[in-house]
Amino acid sequence: xxxxxQIRPALTLVGVSTLALGFVLPLGFVxxxxxxxxxxxxxxxxxxxxxxxxxxxxxxxxxxxxYFHPRxxxxxxxxxxxxxxxxxxxxxxSKALIDRVRTDIAGRHEVPADALTTSGSxxxxxxxxxxxxxxxxxxxxxRHLPAEQVATLVARSVRGPFLGIFGEPRVNVLxxxxxxxxMKG
Amino acid sequence: MTLIGWVQIALVLAAVLAAAFPLGAWIATVLGGRRxxxxxxxxxxxxxxxxxxxxxxxxxxxxIALLVLSAxxxxxxxxxxxxxxxxxxxxxxxxxxxxxxxFNTAISFVTNTNWQAYSGEAALSNGAQMFGLTVHNxxxxxxxxAAAGAVARAFARAGTGDLGNFWVxxxxxxxxxxxxxxxxxxxxxxxxxxxxxxAGSVDAITLEGAKQTxxxxxxxxxxxxKLLGTNGGGFFNANSAHPFENPSAISNILENWSLLAxxxxxxxxFGRIVGRPRDxxxxxxxxAILLAAFTLALYAAEAAGNPLLHALxxxxxxxxxxxxxxxxxxxxxxxxxxxxTSTGAVIAAHDSLTPLGGMVTLVLMQLGEVIPGxxxxxxxxxxxxxxxxxxxxxxxxGRTPEYLGKKVEAREIKLAMLAVLILPLAIxxxxxxxLCTASGLGSLANAGPHGLSEMLYAWTSSAANNGSAFAGLSxxxxxxxxxxxxxxxxxxxxxxxxxxxxxxxxxxxxxxxASAGTFPTHGVLFATLLAINILILGGLQFLPAxxxxxxxxxxxxxxxxxx
Numbered sequence: 226x227x228x229x230x231q232i233r234p235a236l237t238l239v240g241v242s243t244l245a246l247g248f249v250l251p252l253g254f255v256x257x258x259x260x261x262x263x264x265x266x267x268x269x270x271x272x273x274x275x276x277x278x279x280x281x282x283x284x285x286x287x288x289x290x291x292y293f294h295p296r297x298x299x300x301x302x303x304x305x306x307x308x309x310x311x312x313x314x315x316x317x318x319s320k321a322l323i324d325r326v327r328t329d330i331a332g333r334h335e336v337p338a339d340a341l342t343t344s345g346s347x348x349x350x351x352x353x354x355x356x357x358x359x360x361x362x363x364x365x366x367x368r369h370l371p372a373e374q375v376a377t378l379v380a381r382s383v384r385g386p387f388l389g390i391f392g393e394p395r396v397n398v399l400x401x402x403x404x405x406x407x408m409k410g
Numbered sequence: 411m412t413l414i415g416w417v418q419i420a421l422v423l424a425a426v427l428a429a430a431f432p433l434g435a436w437i438a439t440v441l442g443g444r445r446x447x448x449x450x451x452x453x454x455x456x457x458x459x460x461x462x463x464x465x466x467x468x469x470x471x472x473x474i475a476l477l478v479l480s481a482x483x484x485x486x487x488x489x490x491x492x493x494x495x496x497x498x499x500x501x502x503x504x505x506x507x508x509x510x511x512x513f514n515t516a517i518s519f520v521t522n523t524n525w526q527a528y529s530g531e532a533a534l535s536n537g538a539q540m541f542g543l544t545v546h547n548x549x550x551x552x553x554x555x556a557a558a559g560a561v562a563r564a565f566a567r568a569g570t571g572d573l574g575n576f577w578v579x580x581x582x583x584x585x586x587x588x589x590x591x592x593x594x595x596x597x598x599x600x601x602x603x604x605x606x607x608x609a610g611s612v613d614a615i616t617l618e619g620a621k622q623t624x625x626x627x628x629x630x631x632x633x634x635x636k637l638l639g640t641n642g643g644g645f646f647n648a649n650s651a652h653p654f655e656n657p658s659a660i661s662n663i664l665e666n667w668s669l670l671a672x673x674x675x676x677x678x679x680f681g682r683i684v685g686r687p688r689d690x691x692x693x694x695x696x697x698a699i700l701l702a703a704f705t706l707a708l709y710a711a712e713a714a715g716n717p718l719l720h721a722l723x724x725x726x727x728x729x730x731x732x733x734x735x736x737x738x739x740x741x742x743x744x745x746x747x748x749x750x751t752s753t754g755a756v757i758a759a760h761d762s763l764t765p766l767g768g769m770v771t772l773v774l775m776q777l778g779e780v781i782p783g784x785x786x787x788x789x790x791x792x793x794x795x796x797x798x799x800x801x802x803x804x805x806x807x808g809r810t811p812e813y814l815g816k817k818v819e820a821r822e823i824k825l826a827m828l829a830v831l832i833l834p835l836a837i838x839x840x841x842x843x844x845l846c847t848a849s850g851l852g853s854l855a856n857a858g859p860h861g862l863s864e865m866l867y868a869w870t871s872s873a874a875n876n877g878s879a880f881a882g883l884s885x886x887x888x889x890x891x892x893x894x895x896x897x898x899x900x901x902x903x904x905x906x907x908x909x910x911x912x913x914x915x916x917x918x919x920x921x922x923x924a925s926a927g928t929f930p931t932h933g934v935l936f937a938t939l940l941a942i943n944i945l946i947l948g949g950l951q952f953l954p955a956x957x958x959x960x961x962x963x964x965x966x967x968x969x970x971x972x973x
Contacts, residue, residue, distance in 0.1 A: 227471055227474050228474055228478060231471075231474055231475045231478040231479075232478060232482070233459060233460045234459040234460060234461050234475070234577045235475075235478045235479045235481075235482040235483075236482060237455070237458050237459035237460075237461075238455065238459060238479070238580060238581065239479070239482050239483050239486060239545075239549070239579065240550075240682060241455060242548060242549055242584070243486070243541050243545050246544060246545045246548050246589075247540050247541025247542070247544060247545040248540070248541055250631060251540045251544065251606075251628045251631045251632075252539075252608075252760065253678040254596055254606045254628070254631050255608055255628060256605040256631060257597075257600075258600045258605075258607070258630070261597070261600065261601065262600050262601050263601045264791070265600060265601065265604070265605070266600055266605055266606050266607055266630075267605060267607050267609070267612075267626070268605045268607070268609075268612060268624060268626045268654065268822075269603050269605075269657075270612065270614070270624075272630070273849070276614075276615060277612060277613070277615070278614055278615060278616060278617055279614045279616055279622060279624070280624055280653075281708040282517075282603055282653040282657050283619070283622075283624055283653055283654070284652060284653075285614075285616045285618075285620075285622050286618065286619065286620060286622075287615065287617070287618060289618060292617065292618070295932025296734070305622065306622075306623075307622055307623060307624040307625060308531060308532065308611060308624070309529055309531060309532045309647060310529075310531065310646050310647045310648035310651075310652050311529075311647055311648060311881075312648065312651070312731045312759035312761070312762065312816050312881065313730065313731065313759070313762065314759055314761035314762060314855055314880070314881050314882030315730065315761070315762055315855075315856065315858075315859035315882070316761060316762060316768075316856040316863075316864075316880075317716045317718065317728070317730075317762070317763075317764050317765060317860075317967055318718065318765075318858060318859075318860055318963055318967050318971060318972050318973055319856055319857075319860065319972065319973065320614070320693050320857075320972040320973055322730065322762075323711075323718050323972050324721070326719055326722055326724055327722055328722050330722055333723060334723040334724075335723065335725060336723060336724055336932070337726075337731050338715075338719075338724055338725070338726040338727065338728075338729040339734050340698070341724055341732060342724075342729040342730040342731075342732075343731065344651070344731070344732065344733050344734070345648055345651030345731045345732055345733050345756065345757060345758045345759045346646075346648035346651040346652045346653060346733065347648065348648070348652065348653055349653070349733050349734055349735075350653055351733075351734040351735050352734060353734055354769075358445070374875060377719075384786070386659060387489075387658070387659045387660050387663075390417060390418060390623070391418055391420070391659040391660070391662075391663055391740065392658070392660075392662070392735055392736060392737055392740060393659075393734060393735065393736070393737035395734045395735055395908050399617070401765075402617055403459050403617070406617070
């Protein structure tokens with residue numbers, strides 16, 4: 226009897242909530258977002274020469290020597306698969322992790338930690354300033370540019386912590402590479 | 411660890427505690443039943459639902475109403491997940507979920523757990539995310555706060571069976587607390603870069619000429635309530651580590667604040683409702699000190715990093731599974747916050763935490779999600795520990811224990827112990843059974859002690875209604891879909907029903923005036939005793955399991971052993 230008496234209130238509140246919180250508000254926010262922040266609402270996409278080349282917030286693969294490289298990515302089936310985000314989920318004593326880093330570090334020392342570790346999303350758009358500086362010589366040589374010019378571009382591309390306190394200094398790899406392409410060599 | 415790291419953690423926690431006072435006062439007002447601005451909306455809802463807002467409920471009716479709501483909403487979500495192919499807003503044409511996965515997912519969201527054995531952007535339509543999961547995020551959170559309100563009333567009232575009306579509490583919490591906060595947080599998140607669109611994905615041609623499909627969707631609104639309601643189920647597989655869910659350090663601070671705000675406001679609301687603000691404050695401070703201590707332990711472990719990688723020439727903190735924009739201090743704070751509440755959203759891969767860092771997340775969940783715990787559930791969980799604490803204190807001096815003028819007797823303590831024993835039963839029993847089966851062992855992604863931690867984490871997270879994972883684990887198997895589903899049900903309802911029964915029995919008792927022999931429950935002595943009880947009762951029973959998992963792995967790591 227008590228159970229039956231609660232069914233109508235439950236159905237009503239679930240029904241109204243589904244309508245209001247599941248349709249009206251999310252759709253309302255889609256509309257409102259188009260007005261207040263149209264670019265962000267659509268994924269902060271970047272266009273060049275009339276077509277979408279990526280999102281400012283989402284990392285993408287760069288393998289050519291004349292581009293700055295992002296962090297390794299653990300998404301499958303390929304790195305930086307923005308259709309299925311994922312971390313490596315390798316534990317600290319994982320042989321697979323240690324072997325991967327040993328291969329990638331290739332005898333170098335004091336490498337910035339972010340350069341050889343995968344991110345939590347597999348889509349990290351940023352690298353640390355130290356990681357970017359480590360790549361200046363390679364990029365400059367591949368582009369036949371003076372290293373100082375590329376280093377200056379890197380320095381200008383560093384975004385500091387919020388209010389100087391929160392988060393880490395970082396360089397957005399896609400924006401940096403776009404700026405490189407825009408540079409007259 | 412760095413000074414600036416400490417400062418970041420301290421400032422975010424300070425912002426949470428500062429907001430707890432006005433927010434707690436507001437929640438007390440909402441639960442108090444005073445006529446508020448949206449009274450006409452309330453009235454219309456009550457009339458449509460045949461709800462008499464003046465009619466109070468005894469503990470059994472209150473529990474039944476909550477269970478009926480959960481059952482109805484479970485059935486609806488199960489249907490949505492199975493049928494999503496035919497439902498609106500499915501631009502990618504995703505097929506329906508399998509029965510076992512839909513069972514697991516529907517239970518997961520109805521219990522405020524949000525364990526996800528699927529990858530959001532690869533398996534769920536925008537529609538299922540909107541009118542399936544998002545709605546659950548609101549109602550399961552509101553149900554938890556409502557139940558906490560009923561328990562608070564039991565201490566405030568005397569000689570009555572009336573704990574309030576569940577439907578009224580549910581409606582008012584949603585309308586006046588969750589909705590306004592979610593609206594504000596959604597707008598800020600959109601401005602900071604979180605998408606809110608009906609597009610399923612967009613194709614880009616990268617600078618190197620490759621095609622990149624970028625998954626999109628109505629993320630922002632779901633993100634806001636997912637954190638405010640301590641739900642934690644991500645729109646994307648990577649959850650709040652995904653740049654579209656959490657684009658910057660600024661959005662991360664807001665999200666971290668959101669997932670702690672209501673949890674810390676609840677003891678303040680409790681103090682107001684029972685007319686003893688200092689007692690509420692004592693609970694809040696106990697929660698805050700424990701959370702701060704565990705956060706610093708986690709930060710220390712992650713900042714110390716992995717000696718196996720140091721030896722290869724990769725110095726510094728542990729960045730595997732972490733995002734550059736957050737760094738180690740904010741990642742550590744979020745990781746501790748999400749496991750200390752029952753949120754389970756992640757900004758870093760918990761599977762890749764250092765052994766001791768991972769152990770902190772396990773312990774925070776195994777303590778029973780009370781510092782501050784999930785919205786509502788954290789407070790009533792904390793009150794169970796309070797009853798056990800005054801009971802033990804009473805035993806020491808040979809007096810009948812009391813709390814806020816209510817005598818705590820055999821019935822309450824038996825029910826409290828029943829609730830407390832659910833977690834070890836589900837966690838240790840489930841982990842042991844899984845690790846004895848080929849199916850369970852086949853789900854592990856990591857070998858050695860870390861594999862044990864993976865399975866222990868899954869059962870801990872489910873039973874504690876957290877929802878985060880050591881995500882290497884392959885969780886979409888019959889054993890884990892059904893087994894963890896049952897653990898989530900036990901963790902939510904087999905805990906909640908005894909707690910409401912305690913409330914029913916306390917509400918009926920007279921309220922005694924404090925005497926010289928009454929143990930004061932707002933001082934340092936009480937807070938210390940409470941903290942020790944939480945650590946011993948909540949933590950000690952899991953120590954053997956932890957020594958086989960994270961502790962063993964820590965020693966293996968120091969010895970240079972890999973698996």
